[in-house]
Amino acid sequence: MITYLLLALTIGLAALSIFLMYRASRKPLADLVFTAVLSAFLALFIYLYGMWVFLSIYLKYVFGVLFLLSTAWFFIRRKTTLRGRSIWGKFIFTILLGAACVLYFTGTTGVPKTVELDFPLKKGRYFVLQGGKGLPTNIFHFSLRGAIYAMDIVKLNKYGNRANTVFSRKLEDYAIFGDTVYSPCSGKVVRAHGDNPDNIPPNMTRGPKNTNMVVIEGDNYTVFMGHLKMGSVMVKEGDMVKIGEPLGCVGNSGFSSEPHLHIQVHEIEKGRPWYASRPLYIRFNGKTYLLNEMIREKNL
Structure with a gap:
């Protein structure tokens, strides 16, 4: 059933964004930055596009609070090293999610009448x-x-x-x-x-x-x-x-x-x-x- 699939995807991606922010604080410097940014854009994406209404729109606000708490925890516990890792995959996903978040507000049709x-x-x-x-x-x-x-x-x-x-x-x-x-x-x-x-x-x-x-x-x-x-x-x-x-x-x-x-x-x-x-x-x-x-x- 598509309704249950979309709801499961919404909750799953919301949980993933919080997990990524939690994990980001222990990553090498370059990885830390992109993991945190990716997590933020993923959270914004699912906040805007998520099908929370299939269960309750109030869960959207609960998720927003939980993500802000995970972000605060990120700044409290972060420990970085200078060891670098490949970030291209995260870079691409970050760009795609960022574009989707911008297009939520602007659309693709220009200024409509x-x-x-x-x-x-x-x-x-x-x-x-x-x-x-x-x-x-x-x-x-x-x-x-x-x-x-x-x-x-x-x-x-x-x-x-x-x-x-x-x-x-x-x-x-x-x-x-x-x-x-x-x-x-x-x-x-x-x-x-x-x-x-x-x-x-x-x-x-x-x-x-x-x-x-x-x-x-x-x-x-x-x-x-x-x-x-x-x-x-x-x-x-x-x-x-x-x-x-x-x-x-x-x-x-x-x-x-x-x-x-x-x-x-x-x-x-x-x-x-x-x-x-x-x-x-x-x-x-x-x-x-x-x-x-x-x-x-x-x-x-």
Whole structure:
């Protein structure tokens, strides 16, 4: 199961970064420097990219504290010698990890054109399960017909998890399942569909053509919201909606392995379908969000 694999990788790499920092203090001088730097970049990488949400996002902060303590211990107990060793392997890994950490914030798409929306979910803490400025943070969406700035949003329960267990086959176990989706903008509903059944996790063989959705056309952009719950869509094509008007509920229809809200925005370009037009980077209530960031009510 990919969920358990990603969680195990997250915890394993976090433990490795602490171990490397612990061991670095007893290494020869050249090895000490590169081992410590490698450990720091590995810790930052897994802090930013790690799938902590599969167990609890609070573990991310626990790991951060533990790594800082291991770094303090490194300075207390370090004993160096001048004996040199080959450092090329660590140098290469350090460069790769450093680049990944920088790209987390910058992405690979340059300076994106943004669109201002109202956050479409209310009453809770939400989490960006997938999102970012292209590669490497949004690698899955990057390959989907220009959806390079699309976002997948889940909801957190009181334990900092998006479900009652690490992985569940029960839709009701997911905190976001059934949450009302509100219109993030004013405009015209150009597509509305809600007859497709919800997938039982992790089955998503029905594919993207069986997604319950609402598509809204604003003044100069089109907003797509997908994976809605079967029978929950409250609007129809041709309706005019205002910001904050209920549209439907979060589900797990179409190409989706677990309940979440998928949202993407494209600029309106004459003669081109909305999904092939220029993608726009979303700002919710004046703030942008990246992979693994929390969306709090106080920020909305």
